[in-house]
Amino acid sequence: MQVLKFGGTSVASAENIRKSLAIVAKAAEQGPVVMVVSALGGTTDGVIGAGRAAEQANEDFREALQQLEERHVTAAHDLLGADAQHSAIAHVQAQFDELKQLCDGIFALGELSNRTLDRLMSYGELLSSQLIATAAQAYGLDAVWADARQLIRTNSRFGMAEVDMGTTEKQVAEFRGNQSANVWVVPGFIAADAHGAATTLGRGGSDYTAALLAAALGAEKLEIWTDVSGMMTADPRLVRGARPIARISYQEAMELSHFGAKVLYPPTIQPVMRRGIPLWIKNTFAPDDYGTLVEVAPPRTPAVVQGISSIGNLTLLNLEGSGMVGIPGFSKRLFEALARERINVILITQSSSEHSICVGVNAQDAGLAKIAVDEEFAVEIAAGRIEPLRPEADLAIVALVGENMKDHPGISGKLFGALGQNGVNIRAIAQGASEKNISTVIRAADVRKAINVLHEAFFEATKKQVNLFILGPGNVGSKLLEQLARQQPHLLEKMGLQVRVVAIANSRHCLVDENGLDLTAWPDELAAAPAQSLDDFTQLIIGRNLRNSIFVDVTANPAAAGIYAALLEKSVAIVACNKVAASSEYAHYARLKSLSKEFNASYLFETNVGAALPVIGTLNDLTRSGDVVRRMEAVLSGTLNFVFNHYDGTRPFAEVVRQAQAEGYTEPDPRLDLSGTDVARKILILAREAGQAMEMSDIEINGFLPPACLEGDVEAFYAQMAAHEAHFRALYDEAAAGGKRLKFVARYADGRASVGLQTVAPGHDLYDLRGKDNVVLFYTDRYVDQPLVVKGAGAGAEVTASGVFADIIRAARL
Numbered sequence: 001m002q003v004l005k006f007g008g009t010s011v012a013s014a015e016n017i018r019k020s021l022a023i024v025a026k027a028a029e030q031g032p033v034v035m036v037v038s039a040l041g042g043t044t045d046g047v048i049g050a051g052r053a054a055e056q057a058n059e060d061f062r063e064a065l066q067q068l069e070e071r072h073v074t075a076a077h078d079l080l081g082a083d084a085q086h087s088a089i090a091h092v093q094a095q096f097d098e099l100k101q102l103c104d105g106i107f108a109l110g111e112l113s114n115r116t117l118d119r120l121m122s123y124g125e126l127l128s129s130q131l132i133a134t135a136a137q138a139y140g141l142d143a144v145w146a147d148a149r150q151l152i153r154t155n156s157r158f159g160m161a162e163v164d165m166g167t168t169e170k171q172v173a174e175f176r177g178n179q180s181a182n183v184w185v186v187p188g189f190i191a192a193d194a195h196g197a198a199t200t201l202g203r204g205g206s207d208y209t210a211a212l213l214a215a216a217l218g219a220e221k222l223e224i225w226t227d228v229s230g231m232m233t234a235d236p237r238l239v240r241g242a243r244p245i246a247r248i249s250y251q252e253a254m255e256l257s258h259f260g261a262k263v264l265y266p267p268t269i270q271p272v273m274r275r276g277i278p279l280w281i282k283n284t285f286a287p288d289d290y291g292t293l294v295e296v297a298p299p300r301t302p303a304v305v306q307g308i309s310s311i312g313n314l315t316l317l318n319l320e321g322s323g324m325v326g327i328p329g330f331s332k333r334l335f336e337a338l339a340r341e342r343i344n345v346i347l348i349t350q351s352s353s354e355h356s357i358c359v360g361v362n363a364q365d366a367g368l369a370k371i372a373v374d375e376e377f378a379v380e381i382a383a384g385r386i387e388p389l390r391p392e393a394d395l396a397i398v399a400l401v402g403e404n405m406k407d408h409p410g411i412s413g414k415l416f417g418a419l420g421q422n423g424v425n426i427r428a429i430a431q432g433a434s435e436k437n438i439s440t441v442i443r444a445a446d447v448r449k450a451i452n453v454l455h456e457a458f459f460e461a462t463k464k465q466v467n468l469f470i471l472g473p474g475n476v477g478s479k480l481l482e483q484l485a486r487q488q489p490h491l492l493e494k495m496g497l498q499v500r501v502v503a504i505a506n507s508r509h510c511l512v513d514e515n516g517l518d519l520t521a522w523p524d525e526l527a528a529a530p531a532q533s534l535d536d537f538t539q540l541i542i543g544r545n546l547r548n549s550i551f552v553d554v555t556a557n558p559a560a561a562g563i564y565a566a567l568l569e570k571s572v573a574i575v576a577c578n579k580v581a582a583s584s585e586y587a588h589y590a591r592l593k594s595l596s597k598e599f600n601a602s603y604l605f606e607t608n609v610g611a612a613l614p615v616i617g618t619l620n621d622l623t624r625s626g627d628v629v630r631r632m633e634a635v636l637s638g639t640l641n642f643v644f645n646h647y648d649g650t651r652p653f654a655e656v657v658r659q660a661q662a663e664g665y666t667e668p669d670p671r672l673d674l675s676g677t678d679v680a681r682k683i684l685i686l687a688r689e690a691g692q693a694m695e696m697s698d699i700e701i702n703g704f705l706p707p708a709c710l711e712g713d714v715e716a717f718y719a720q721m722a723a724h725e726a727h728f729r730a731l732y733d734e735a736a737a738g739g740k741r742l743k744f745v746a747r748y749a750d751g752r753a754s755v756g757l758q759t760v761a762p763g764h765d766l767y768d769l770r771g772k773d774n775v776v777l778f779y780t781d782r783y784v785d786q787p788l789v790v791k792g793a794g795a796g797a798e799v800t801a802s803g804v805f806a807d808i809i810r811a812a813r814l
């Protein structure tokens with residue numbers, strides 16, 4: 001005998017039923033088949049909905065039943081030829097008349113007991129199996145309908161009946177002895193108690209029906225036919241990269257299903273495992289796919305973790321109190337109190353101090369659990385030796401499953417590392433001594449992120465998805481987006497990084513696509529996108545809660561810099577070319593640095609100094625390797641270098657500054673460059689990165705602009721510069737007369753820093769600096785006489801964007 005079970009989607013329509021029958025027909029060539037079927041997908045939910053509506057005196061139940069009836073009539077119509085159709089449709093209508101009468105009764109009484117609910121639900125499988133049995137005969141199979149209520153005996157625990165295996169085996173043997181058809185079509189999910197009342201085996205219970213029949217018949221195999229190609233490494237609805245597991249042990253399959261892999265109803269394994277019957281999970285819609293073979297001892301594979309699954313709707317119950325320490329019997333009383341209320345305990349942890357016990361239960365049991373446990377410990381609670389039970393809701397379990405885990409150290413480390421890096425807080429952990437399973441309790445809102453992060457860590461070591469939120473696609477930002485668009489395929493292929501731009505926002509609009517924006521179409525789409533504030537954008541980043549999220553700040557905006565702390569606290573990495581945060585009060589800078597450490601999220605701002613030049617990176621490498629920076633001398637303004645390299649008196653100074661702005665070298669507000677403030681911010685950042693707790697007010701700024709230039713707005717600034725042309729000309733002439741050049745130089749030495757205009761003679765390290773170049777000379781304990789020099793283009797949208805890009809990759813690879 002072979003037992004083949006077809007789930008709700010496999011029998012959801014006439015077309016699908018035909019596919020299922022073709023599979024049965026092929027199997028029937030090999031020997032007799034028991035075909036167990038679920039209700040047409042969605043029917044059970046539909047019938048429950050109708051029953052609940054009737055209970056609440058809501059007339060909508062009629063419409064719900066009407067729709068279900070039409071679905072079944074359509075299926076009969078599409079599936080059967082004219083002659084068989086007539087009686088099948090009449091039968092469907094008769095069944096729905098009964099259902100309507102039942103619901104009328106519920107409506108009149110305003111009451112729906114578990115017993116009646118089971119009766120209602122049984123119609124789903126009765127209807128589907130009778131229809132499919134008729135279709136099987138029409139298909140040419142030697143088929144009979146077999147009533148599961150006469151085969152499977154349970155107790156009278158309606159809703160989740162427990163099976164009496166002895167009676168079931170007897171009834172199955174009797175049925176087998178009495179008929180000779182090659183194919184039995186049996187309704188799944190339903191059974192009957194000793195009085196003949198319909199019972200059900202729990203939601204998803206058709207799998208279990210099939211396993212019970214397979215065991216009772218000593219079948220050579222059990223096949224579960226569904227809509228995915230096997231048991232997968234994770235729920236495919238949550239993890240795109242999930243893939244089928246070819247072979248898995250009964251124990252592992254049981255753990256995965258127990259911890260939420262919906263493809264298999266957990267009690268299914270037990271009966272077949274006891275009889276050593278191999279269990280296949282196969283795809284009705286891709287029957288040639290291998291599927292999953294569940295067996296005693298699958299061949300060992302290098303995979304340490306077989307799968308990851310999750311259970312939502314969890315509440316943790318904490319029983320705590322000093323009165324528990326060293327006194328036996330507390331756990332027993334806790335579990336007895338829960339058992340009396342038939343509350344299933346999903347997970348248990350206890351600290352070794354015995355000061356607390358923590359159990360996980362289904363959220364809907366939590367209220368009852370609290371009443372029961374507080375009652376049990378009423379005396380101790382009154383005496384202050386135990387705290388009242390503390391339930392913590394909105395949690396979920398995410399579990400790693402795999403028998404090989406016990407032989408491999410470091411699995412939990414990897415698990416905690418991966419979750420920690422993504423700001424997923426673990427509320428409780430449970431690991432059995434058998435180490436088949438490591439369970440973590442986390443916030444329900446973090447489940448999708450956690451499962452994806454873990455799936456990447458354990459199954460897709462070569463792939464990592466990174467989610468970018470980009471603020472300010474101006475000069476630098478739009479270049480960055482161009483570079484990202486060009487490099488995306490390369491990053492995926494060569495570095496396994498799937499870099500997705502999830503959102504692009506400017507000061508007015510925000511464009512979002514969680515699957516990754518099209519990086520060629522964004523300018524028009526952004527203009528048409530909904531309006532959004534910076535606050536909304538922050539909430540968007542936090543709310544989406546995507547793994548490996550990076551906020552990319554390509555603005556020069558103080559408000560943007562104000563959101564870093566909130567993001568770092570949620571483990572969102574920050575990449576900024578915006579200098580405001582790193583040059584704000586020292587306490588704020590230090591706080592961001594420490595949040596970055598605490599929450600394992602990068603805070604990178606290499607482009608704050610020297611655009612893409614590796615200035616901060618080099619400085620960090622020096623100090624981390626134990627060197628001490630004693631002195632720095634630098635030209636840090638691409639703008640000023642450009643201006644002084646191009647100004648020779650033949651064109652007005654103001655005009656050269658305008659050119660620098662037009663070519664994209666200046667800050668959005670060029671006065672920041674010309675006043676020396678921007679250079680001061682840069683040397684401040686370098687001094688801080690070198691270990692000095694300095695403030696902006698500690699930097700001596702020796703400006704060269706006449707004070708009038710800094711009054712009024714940007715246009716006034718240009719006008720004033722034009723009016724003071726003689727001043728600039730004099731500066732130039734004086735330098736040129738001595739064969740020297742003007743450089744705006746930043747200096748740091750032994751905790752003091754200054755910026756100012758200087759004339760440098762040929763041969764000086766700073767003399768030969770072209771265009772918009774920057775240079776930094778580091779004098780350290782290791783570089784004493786000859787400095788370590790970093791030199792090159794220090795401004796421009798293209799290079800700055802490339803520096804931001806490099807920081808993104810650094811943050812992604814953390």
Ligand SMILES: Nc1ncnc2c1ncn2[C@@H]1O[C@H](COP(=O)(O)OP(=O)(O)O)[C@@H](O)[C@H]1O
Nearest residue numbers: 007008009226227230231232234235261262263
């Ligand atoms: N680890 C997993 N492997 C395979 N499927 C899973 C897993 N976790 C959740 N699922 C979901 O289980 C579904 C199959 O279960 P179910 O809907 O009960 O099927 P059926 O109606 O065939 O009994 C799949 O479509 C898939 O979305």
Ligand SMILES: N[C@@H](CC(=O)OP(=O)(O)O)C(=O)O
Nearest residue numbers: 007008038044203204205206
């Ligand atoms: N129809 C029942 C039983 C079942 O097993 O369904 P499925 O095989 O579609 O999961 C339910 O919805 O719970």
